Amino acid sequence: MIESLGIRWGCGVRDWRTDPTFAMCRALVDGADPASFAGGAFDVRAVVASIQSGGHSTLLLDAVPWGNFPHGDDAREAVRLLRAGEDLASRATGVLGGLCANDSRAAAALAVPFLIPIATDAHHPHRASALAVLSGPARARHFGVASRDELLLHRNDPRRHAPGDYDDYGVEVTGYPAGWSVAAARAAITAGTPVLLPLLNNFDPTIRIDAAYALSTAADPDHTVRTALATRFTVEHDATVRAALLLAVAETTRAHAHLPAVGWFRERWQDRTEVPEVRLAAAIGWLCLTDEPAPEDLHEAIDTFATEERAHAMDALPWMNAAAGTGEPGLSRCIRCMLHPDKPEPHDDPWAFSL
16 A cells, blocks of 8 residues: 555655655754744645635645645645545545554645545545544544543643643654644644534444544534534434544533533433443543542443443444554553553563463
């Protein structure tokens, strides 16, 4: 796949130290002030803001300065393949997801305004693939994160609470400011909220899950997204989608506080008429929204329903899939980190043996 798309990943084909797409990153490594690039052609936030609603036009795709950002040419080619609906298009989303997984989000963030029209086109053959990856750059370093302080949190450092301040995200592996990439992706998703919200009612449960996952990264000061997610929850019948909607509500609530939320989540995990997936997701959401000690009945609910089989099944939720690590399902990792933080992380050593 990588070879067929010409992906370089900053090594092998050409030296990143002489690659013009890394010009800003090299300058920052040499001590340049990031503020000197703010608002310019190397600021992905400014570039994304300049992309208008006609982001589906071929002319605009070619006009965007992809080459100013690490792996930009690769992201542009992935978008082109996706929009054309070619056979390699499904692989192209792997390229965009790979950039995020490798902590190189700038070019993937630049692709978000082009992915939204694909994801919301009911007739596009790769809409589901586009929707699944479009919110990847909106979450900084969330893989393997499962603690109460950090899960469902958009920020890197839970000790910092200045809204809209992305300076504490540090830098990506390329040296690019990670917070700029996250801010650009979130701004694009926020602008696309009106066309993404109807996907919560799509007939395909996978579309509904991924729509909730994307929407939970949008800026939501007036609680429009939170209300839509909670409203959909009241009529949703699929257990996995219901769990996804709860996690999405919790994530957007962490970014935009809603005082009744803690009580609402408590009611959800205490509701004995609810399916286990919903009670577990509600328990995770409640733990992330409060510093209160976990009560005994929460422990009992988790001990009862968090079986190994169910934990593996709930990895279908993108939040849980991202939290997984070292052979441990995401739900199991969350429970260990949130309720038993002193318990050691399991080892996944293929060379280990018993004496």
